[in-house]
Amino acid sequence: MCRYVLRDWLGQIDLQRKNIKLKKGEQFIIEGESVRGIYFVQSGLVKVHRNLGDKETIVRFAKKGDIVGHRGIASEPTFYPVSATALEVSQVCFVELPFFLSTLRINPELSYRLMLFFADELHLSEQKMANLAQLSVKNRLAWSLLLLHRIFGGETEDGDIGLSLSKKDLASYVGTTYETFYRMLGELIQMGAITVEGKKIFIKDFQQLNRLASEQGV
DSSP, X not given: OGGGSOGGGHHHHHHHOEEEEEOTTOEEEOTTSBOOEEEEEEESOEEEEEEEXXXXXXXXXXXXXXXXXGGGOOSSOOBOSSEEEESSSEEEEEEEHHHHHHHHHHOHHHHHHHHHHHHHHHHHHHHHHHHHHHSOHHHHHHHHHHHXXXXXXXXXTTOEEXXXXXXXXXXXXXXXXXXXXXXXXXHHHHHTSEEEEXXXXXXXXXXXXXXXXXXXXX
């Protein structure tokens, strides 16, 4: 937020924001609760998730600089459609919703950037929904690993996807059971497409993963 507001508005942000330190596993947004405001991740890692029946589905992971809670923004009072939990010790910056909406009205560059973010997120959500219908678990896993590497891995030469996640969280992100996820992970290892060291996953053959990620109806 601070990157795209008018310089004169920074003082208002300092007056309104609240920095919150989170413990690992601490949930700070609860699905179904009334929207209070917006969070910006300052450090650490956060998972955004929702419950579908008795199963948890991870929508995305948020890192430093990412916004969380924006899915609750609407023209009328509404509820958070997702939850958010710190996956490691993290710090977030919180601003109340009325102030954030005022900030958007006064700062056109921030509004423009947020519009682009919403568009990108909508495209990604639609792609994930299509993957659930069109791709097998192995293919979805390949697609997800490539996406995580693009977002978090940067330009690491060793192929590290950039996140150290539990197998349970990865399974929830891919949209499958832990047992199926573990089996498909083993198949990718046998193919030589990836290697695993503890919670770290390294992509060794991008070509194989790209091929799997683009296959449909398997």
